[in-house]
Structure formats: C-alpha cells, structure tokens
Amino acid sequence: MAESPSMLEMLTEHIDLARRLRVLQIHFYPERCKGVWQCYEVCPVGCWRPDYEKRVVAFEHGERCIACGACVLQCPEGAIELKVADD
C-alpha cells in the first residue's frame, strides 16, 4: 500500500510546485490555431488578442500570465501548452 506523505513532504512538495508555477510559460503553436478564440474568451489577464481577418489569435503580454491554465483547457485544437521553458 502506498505510504501517505508526511506534513513536511507536503510542504516541500507545495514549495516545489509553487517554484514550478513561477517558471511556467505559455507555448503557443499558431499553426494549429483555427480561430475558435476560447483562449481570448477565458483569459482573465488579457494575454490573447483575436485577429478577426486571419481567424487566429496572437499571444501578447506574456508577463501578465498567471498560469491559471484556462486557455490550455479550453483550446479544442491543443494549440496551447503551459510548461517550463526548458522542458
């Protein structure tokens, strides 16, 4: 049976998670984008700008991103990933 973690293990895991959370970055693959704009619909900090003519989005203001993951979850084309830069 799997050992349950101790309080200290949970604390260190939490700190590690928080450290990871700080370095997570949006990786956008514009060639997969079909202009559904769900990312634009759900982003709470205004990182996405729809291009109505080309029917794609542009990723802007990466510094505002809070890594909430909403755009990743709602993109039907898997065109957005949230990962550590050198992963």
Place this chain on the structure above:
Amino acid sequence: MATVFMKWLETQPEKYDRGIQLLTLGKLHKLQDRLVGLLVRPGMRVLEIGCGTGALTVAIAAKGAEVVGIDLDSGMLAQAENRLAASGLYKNVVLEHVDAALIAERFKPNSFDLIVSSLAFSEMSRDTQAYVLSACHSLLAPGGRLAILDEMSPHGWTARFAVAMVHIPLRFITWMLTRTTTNPLRDFQGTLERAGFRADVIERTLLGSLCLFLAEPKLDDGSQPLPVSFKGRLRYRMSLRTLLVDLWAVFFRIIPPYPKMQPGLYSIGQPTPDSPVLVTGNFELTVRRLVKAIDHHLHVWLLVVDSSGINVWCAAGGGFLTAERIIGALSTSRLDEVVNHRALILPQLCANGVDGWLIRKQTKWGVHWGPVRAADLPAYIQAGRKKTEDMRQVRFPLRDRLEMLAATMGFYAMLILIPVALLWPSSFWPLLAAMLGLSLFYAITLPWLPGIDGLAKSLPLGLIALAGMLLYSWFVHSTALADIFNRVVGLTGLSVFVGAELQGMSPRMRGEQANWGWEAIIAVLLGLAYWLIPRLMGWR
C-alpha cells in the same frame, strides 16, 4: 500554511475508514457484513454507488459477485484500487470515476441485479437523491433490488440529542477528509416510495441513526416522471443571519466550513422559458453577491452547482467545480424541461477547471463564458452575450485589497495575536498596531510598490516602515538604542511576513509559497541578530 495542512489531510483517505469505523462504533461494518450475507449471491451483477475506499466493494466481490464501484473522489478511488490489489479480487471488480448523477447515461438499462450504496446518499442533495433513485429504477434487471445503508435523522428529541453527540464529530471528520458534509436522511422511506420503490428498513442501529433499507421497484411504476425540481426565487435580503455570515466572512472566510447553499435550480426575478441560464458555485457569499448585483435588472434562471462551498475560481482550480459536476446538475435539475433554449452562461473564472467542450459534447448545451464580475452581467446579456475588454479582466482594486487584508489579518490574528495576548500582553497593542499599519499601507500602495512578487515588494515596505520608525524614535519620542534595535528587528520581520503573506491574496501574482524558504531564512537571521547583537553590544 493553512491550505497546505488541509491539503495534507485530504491525502489521507485511509484514515477515513478508521474515522468512520470509530464514529459509528464499528456498527457500519457490521451492517455492511449483514448486507453482503443477506443479499449478495455468486455471479450477481452489482453496482455500488459511492464505493469510497472500497471496503464494501471488496466484501461483495469476495462472495463471487461482479461489482462495478463508482465514486467521484479520485483519492478515495485510488485507496480502493490499493485495497483491491491487496485482495487479489480485481477480476471481479471494475472501479470507475463517475458521478452518481450520471449513472443512467453511463450504464445500460437492466444491467444490475443489485445496487448498493453505503453512506453515499446522505452526501447528495435531495434533487440528486431523487434523480439517482429514478436512474436505479431503470438500471435494475427484473427482480433486482436496491440496498441502501445510510445515516438517518432519528425520531424523538432524546434520540436526536444522543445521535448529535456522535454525529457532530462525524461531520467534522468527513469534512476534513473529503470536503463533503453529510446530511442525515429524513423520511428516506418516503423518498424511495416516491421514486417508485417499495421499501423496508431491514436493520437499524445506534438509536435508528444508521439504517439499512431494502427496496424493490414497484411493478406498476417506472414511467412516473419526476417533478421539475425548482428551489425557488432568490431575493437580496439582509437579516441577522446574513449579517453574521458576512461578519464571519470579513475576517475568517479562509477557515472552513464555508457558508454554502443547497445546490439546485433557482430564479432571480421572474424568468420565462426564454430567459438566460446562469451557472455558479454554491458558496453562499458568491450567490448572495450575484443576486444583489442583478436582482431588479435581469430575469434569469440560476443553476447553483455543488462546488463544496468554495468560490468558483478556487473551486475550479482545486477540482471541486468541474464539468462533471455541472453535467450532473443539468441532469438532476431537469433544466431542459424548464427552458426552451440550450445556452448556459458560465462564470469566466471557472474556465481554469471546467472543461467547456466536455459539457458541449456530452449534453448538447452551449457554453458561453460570462464576464468576470457579476455586476457586468446585465450589460453583457443586453449586448447579446458580448464582453467588453474590461469585463474579461480580473482587477484588484483597493476595495478588494482591503477585503483581502481583513480576511488575512483575521486568520493571522488567531494564529499570532491570540498567543501574544496571552503570553506577552504588553506587546499586544504595539504588535496589532504595527501589523494593521503595515498591511494597510501595503494594501493601499500595492500597485506602486516596485517588484512583481510579495517578497520583493516587502523590501520597500520594510524600508519605509523602518524610516518612519527611526524618524519617530529620534525626533518625537527619543528612545534608547537597545529599544530601537528591537523595533528594527520586529518591523523588518513583520514587513517581510505581511508582504509575502498578503501576496497569496492577490489574483495577479503566482506561486507565493515559493518564498517560504526565503521567509524561513530571513526569520532565522533576524532571530540570530536579535539574540546576538545585544550581547555583543553589551545591552543585555
């Protein structure tokens, strides 16, 4: 810190078994054994609703039946997997992560000879109970039976009091471990009858607070439709209760249990079948603020989904408000019979955890992401579900910053100020004043303090505080150097603490826990300085 502790408790599902066994005085397992002995035969097809850690599941499989166990809690399911692997009975058992409200969609009619459930119905809302029972009706093969073992609210004042003594700790433990509260069933026999079952209590124990029901479908029944479960119209009202809840929420909202609403379908104003449908979580404050913002402006249907009493953003991020929960609520509320359109408006901030495409694919309802703030809903709907740039963005205005300050301070007052008041009463007022002053200053100046995270922002905060203190100490109220030194240490420590901890309250920063290591190092260094320097200087 508090959140980590709660999280840690949640990862201990095996304690749930021990806790429940302790608090039902071992009677639960006796009744489960009795259920298995009486009803389970080899080769039977059994569905267990809410299998939890799998104790009953394995016992049923051990009698040679084929069991499907479903549960919504993945931690519990993992524990059940472990138990199953240890028993070697995995050929007879399938464990699935399915919401009880969706069993009619998941399984074919007539596919079970026995449906069992232990302590699961008491965790469902009344709507869900009725809905799941009607689904059981169709899932049972001819001659099939339903056995439900659960907590009951007993008859009589003395029995109720005696049971409360057992029940209150049970509620607490269950909440700590699973974030669910149990509501002992009332008139469950009636609920079973209304769902088309003939039911009897075949075992009862602990003064009738734990009962085993055996039910079989009535033959002439099965097609009786459930009434649409409408919970009523919500109006914005102030009462002594709401005042007390609000007062609690101002200071202690991060301490559970959170005030919550009964999930289900409500109305705001007088909606028609064409009116919009809004979805939200069941944190009472969320619902009340929503009602306050739109009552008298809009006539809408409001589907309150069980988010374990947590606000939508946190609940979605933490896995408490999910697409599955919303799909379940759509089924149990029978919303499709109430309105003649198929458009749901979800709060934009639940998009980090609610998979919109899953809802669209599984239910044929359309998902529209509403504005961030409830106050923008009237304008959003009047514009034909169009959001302006401003409606999409989370802000952290002064009012919110002060609100968050009160909530953080409420929690730390308990943690720090109460012990200080008891052990070092002379330091209480200076400490309170310093904490309040610093955090107030921080909350007001947050947007202009340099740096992007709390720890960095605590540096200018600390420098300003120290400068103020030094000026005061030298020019206004001259003090001995030793005392000034103590204040320097205290203020530096507090500034770091306030800056770093209040960061967790901001919606626009991330990963504040990453600073805990630095906070610990700074605390140790300050402690060392506090101990060493006065000795070197000969002050003490």
